[in-house]
Amino acid sequence: MSADDGSDGYDHAVSRRKILSVAGASGVAALAGCASGGDSGGSDPTDSGDSGTTSGGDSVHQATYTNAYTGNPADLHFNTSGIQNYRWPAGRSVFAPFMKYSFTSSEFILGALSDLTIDGQEVTLTFRDDLKWDNGDEWTTEDFDVQLQLAEKTGSSIWGYLEDYEIVDEKTARLHLAGPTNPRIVKFELTNFLVDTKVETHEQFLDKDASEFLRWAWEDPVASGMWSFVNKDRQAFEFERNPEFYNADNVNFDRFMIESFGGNTAQQQALMSADHVDGAPSLFCPPEIVDQFADHVEQVNIPAKWGYGIVFNHADRHFGKRAVRQATAHVIDRQSIVENAGPRSKFVTETPCGIAPRDQEYWLDDMQSDFETYSPESQDTETATQLLEDAGYEKQGGTWQDESGNTISGDYYSPAGWTDWTTMTQTVVSQLNDFGFDFSISTKPTNDWFSQYSNSNFSMGSLYWLPGGSRSSFPYFPLRYQLWEDEIGGGHNYREAAQTEQTIPGPDGGEMTITPLEEVDQIAKQPDDEAAREYVQRAAWHNHIELPFLGLVSKFEQSWTTDDDWTIAEEGDANRQVKWPQFWWVHEGDLQYKG
Numbered sequence: 001m002s003a004d005d006g007s008d009g010y011d012h013a014v015s016r017r018k019i020l021s022v023a024g025a026s027g028v029a030a031l032a033g034c035a036s037g038g039d040s041g042g043s044d045p046t047d048s049g050d051s052g053t054t055s056g057g058d059s060v061h062q063a064t065y066t067n068a069y070t071g072n073p074a075d076l077h078f079n080t081s082g083i084q085n086y087r088w089p090a091g092r093s094v095f096a097p098f099m100k101y102s103f104t105s106s107e108f109i110l111g112a113l114s115d116l117t118i119d120g121q122e123v124t125l126t127f128r129d130d131l132k133w134d135n136g137d138e139w140t141t142e143d144f145d146v147q148l149q150l151a152e153k154t155g156s157s158i159w160g161y162l163e164d165y166e167i168v169d170e171k172t173a174r175l176h177l178a179g180p181t182n183p184r185i186v187k188f189e190l191t192n193f194l195v196d197t198k199v200e201t202h203e204q205f206l207d208k209d210a211s212e213f214l215r216w217a218w219e220d221p222v223a224s225g226m227w228s229f230v231n232k233d234r235q236a237f238e239f240e241r242n243p244e245f246y247n248a249d250n251v252n253f254d255r256f257m258i259e260s261f262g263g264n265t266a267q268q269q270a271l272m273s274a275d276h277v278d279g280a281p282s283l284f285c286p287p288e289i290v291d292q293f294a295d296h297v298e299q300v301n302i303p304a305k306w307g308y309g310i311v312f313n314h315a316d317r318h319f320g321k322r323a324v325r326q327a328t329a330h331v332i333d334r335q336s337i338v339e340n341a342g343p344r345s346k347f348v349t350e351t352p353c354g355i356a357p358r359d360q361e362y363w364l365d366d367m368q369s370d371f372e373t374y375s376p377e378s379q380d381t382e383t384a385t386q387l388l389e390d391a392g393y394e395k396q397g398g399t400w401q402d403e404s405g406n407t408i409s410g411d412y413y414s415p416a417g418w419t420d421w422t423t424m425t426q427t428v429v430s431q432l433n434d435f436g437f438d439f440s441i442s443t444k445p446t447n448d449w450f451s452q453y454s455n456s457n458f459s460m461g462s463l464y465w466l467p468g469g470s471r472s473s474f475p476y477f478p479l480r481y482q483l484w485e486d487e488i489g490g491g492h493n494y495r496e497a498a499q500t501e502q503t504i505p506g507p508d509g510g511e512m513t514i515t516p517l518e519e520v521d522q523i524a525k526q527p528d529d530e531a532a533r534e535y536v537q538r539a540a541w542h543n544h545i546e547l548p549f550l551g552l553v554s555k556f557e558q559s560w561t562t563d564d565d566w567t568i569a570e571e572g573d574a575n576r577q578v579k580w581p582q583f584w585w586v587h588e589g590d591l592q593y594k595g
Helices: 016-023 025-031 088-092 141-153 184-188 199-205 211-216 264-273 322-331 334-341 358-371 383-390 419-435 446-454 476-484 517-524 531-546 581-588
Strands: 052-053 058-072 099-102 107-110 113-119 122-129 162-169 172-177 227-232 236-241 255-262 296-304 306-311 346-348 394-397 399-401 411-416 438-444 460-466 503-504 512-515 549-551 553-562
Touching: 016 088, 016 553, 052 419, 058 264, 058 581, 088 227, 088 581, 099 162, 107 113, 107 227, 113 184, 122 141, 141 162, 141 199, 141 211, 199 438, 255 264, 264 394, 306 358, 322 334, 322 383, 322 419, 322 531, 322 549, 334 346, 334 419, 334 553, 358 531, 383 476, 411 419, 411 446, 419 438, 419 460, 438 446, 446 460, 476 517, 517 531
Parallel strands: 058 255, 411 438, 411 460
Antiparallel strands: 052 058, 099 107, 113 122, 122 172, 162 172, 227 236, 236 255, 296 553, 306 460, 306 549, 346 553, 394 399, 503 512
């Protein structure tokens, strides 16, 4: 039932541990980040006259918007919880979102919900009166009742905050929170919900094992969103306008396609001519490629709250030591990573502290200047050397060794096909090895890459340090992600330390005593940002000292659409930076055929 996060690694509410146990390691690929540097889609508009009118009297044009994407539609389905072969662009086409988050205005926007009220520990959801399925059936809270039951069965993260719920009437439900909870957390959780559960199709799984539901391939979905499913084959998903959709008057063209391409290069070439495809939801393109795009190709940059970082194995003989992790941070020149991999879409993490870069000033406030930045635009090898020597290391024959003669070395894992990550990995490993580490790059298919970490079979390697999506703008989510890391089952071996009282250097020159996980969980229980700030600052301080992960780079998602035949949301519009333009803009009437 995921809605908010698209291609990034945190877009599903079902825990990775649950998925791995029921779907096997191959289920990991669906949760990974932008494979081959970004998700993709494809499209080709044609106009052969009007095919009808909306209920408001406007023309519905016989035109097709084609998204470029990678993946064989014939193998994919519409069960949003069965993520092994579910793909979000198809799901977003047919299922309406409960609500969305605008990075432009930093506000939540209602979709299928007409009202949301949070009063203490009660959350009242009121759904639109005109919410219907494309077969003409009314949507009712009976559908939502089944959705919540299945969410509990499959371990949806929203049940980490719920004690119970009640169905008030056909369009109203009330969630009872288990304890004090920051209202923003509840809202971010609800951005993960789609209207994707129908009593008649889903109630069969209420009495079955979760594994059976998660393996279910829903091939012929009943739609609640803009588009009704028509067909899928190896080349494309095909959809047609859904006249039962509550915002159908905003949809003035009759066909929508998601066409399969063979990866980044094929999609980039299609956008260079832009005579067949109309957009690509998420596609990394370096500057030299962007410069070759047709003039009518519009780039929409959306904060990803996601990016390249390093995960340490805290059980490793070297990287289990704080001094070695800190030395690693000092050695890496983060600005050079950005320059090598794409400065138009990527930017430096100013202070590695578990908070997304563009949110650090707001949350850390006057305390920000106290944080160690680990020299973001240079290599501080002098400090790194001192840290290692103080920890008992010595440089012998050009490499750093501990007191037992063990060299700081190993395989540094990176995902195959993620072109920008390959460049960043090469930059990082080159800098570390020049300093005296001895790492070899090991490029793995996405499943195998995750398996190395899930099995704790690594010393350190590349991994996204923010869970991604709108929720990463609230520090609770990324800070907890780095401590617990469900997506690799805690394979970085920090969970025990996260639950243990620690004494670390404090910001005032003294010492700070903190139990990291308890501190982070306090953030979720505060009624507003001001009450949460002291817990955010203490948790971030711990993070930047201990470095459970090392955050290096964040980025903007690059989304692409054309404006010769299609309208677009203008800069500054609240809908401009909502994931994703090819779906939310249609929902709101910002993406229409010009006719």
